[in-house]
Amino acid sequence: MKIKNRKLFILDDNPDILQVITESLAIAGFTNLTTANCQTQALDLLNRESFDLAILDIMLPDGSGFEVLRHIRKKSTMPVLFLSAVSDIEKQYQGFELGADDYIVKPFRPKELELRLLSILKRSYPQQDELVQLTGCQINFERAAIIKENQEIPLTAKEFSLLRVLYDHKNKIVTFDNLLASVWGEQYQGYENTLMAHIRKIRQKIEVNPSKPVHLTTIKGLGYQLRVD
Template sequence: MKLTDRKLLILDDNPDILQLVKESLTIAGFTHLTTAHTKKEALDLLRTDQFDLAILDIMLPDGSGFEVLRHIRQHSMMPALFLSAVSDIEKQYQGFELGADDYIVKPFRPKELELRILSILKRSYPPQEELVQLEGCQIDFERAVVLKEEEEISLTAKEFSLLRVLYNHKNKIVTFDTLLTKVWGEQYEGYENTLMAHIRKIRQKIEINPSKPTHLLTVKGLGYQLRVD
């Protein structure tokens, strides 16, 4: 999903400010913008819909943006930015203490708002890892599963760690010592047989024929190699 496809909630009791924010973000490419004029409207929207970021005014006719952020933080860590005419530094501190990601004082430059929103979204929603395509399956590192013939096969923590190291060095030989050190730590002596057992289990999950592997290969006397096209 593109950052500009994220769903934004914009809360402000001033219709002119709402229009300015909505128009400037639309020009910037944002496609899912929802507005609210009051605390009640915002809370109703938050109860019935899912948003990826909230832009909150502080002074509202029926409460404050601080109260809205308190409600958000009871349920999620969705990023939030205050856009307010209140320039009091203590109020800004209060906003950050409640869990705000940024605070912009009105009047503001639309380009600055756009860039700060994009920066927050990049931090909050990093790009998901692509699925690793093998001959008979896909490895989904995001969810620690192997997708094989419409079946999801979970990876254990050690299997995940081993595959992660092997994939980071795909198509290269990773020595036994390197794998043992990265997965079991410096004091890995005695885990050599455990490593071999985990490799067998990984092959059972990713290979079409585990006894004749085509992706997770043993390089005799050296280590293992994960072959990925």
């Protein structure tokens, strides 16, 4: 998973600051942001969902960010960053003692928040190329390429999208309609021949014998299947 696709939880009781945080992170490329404005809402969300990182305010109308962190640490080791107007060094020490990974004092610079988050996420979730082993080659989704005989063969945007959908449903049949809708959108009528052409090009890149495919197979009358051991 790409770093900026990680699921972030943001807690702040000030709607203006919450908006600044979410807008600045969205502009920076973070795609998965969930917010809360009080301790009660935060605990409810944390009990129902899993997150990759939390940004917590300290002073809340119905509690404290410290209490939220205590709750998190009972069941999760996900990284936590405090973003608070509380500049008291003793409070900062308290946050670290409870298990926080970083602490930023408001007012903050959006760029600093972005860089601190990236640093924490890279440290907490080391990136590894996602390699899929096939007969005679590998699919490298991180690099959008096929590794074959020590050569890197790039995938086009449509080839990558098709392979991604097929791999997400590996060893299952993906119908023609579902594949078309996933890659070309709901208005996919007329792209059937284009789909077949892309499938043919993908086979040329991943199959040992494209005329007799063993991995990307056609299920007659239904769709395609990516077979992966």
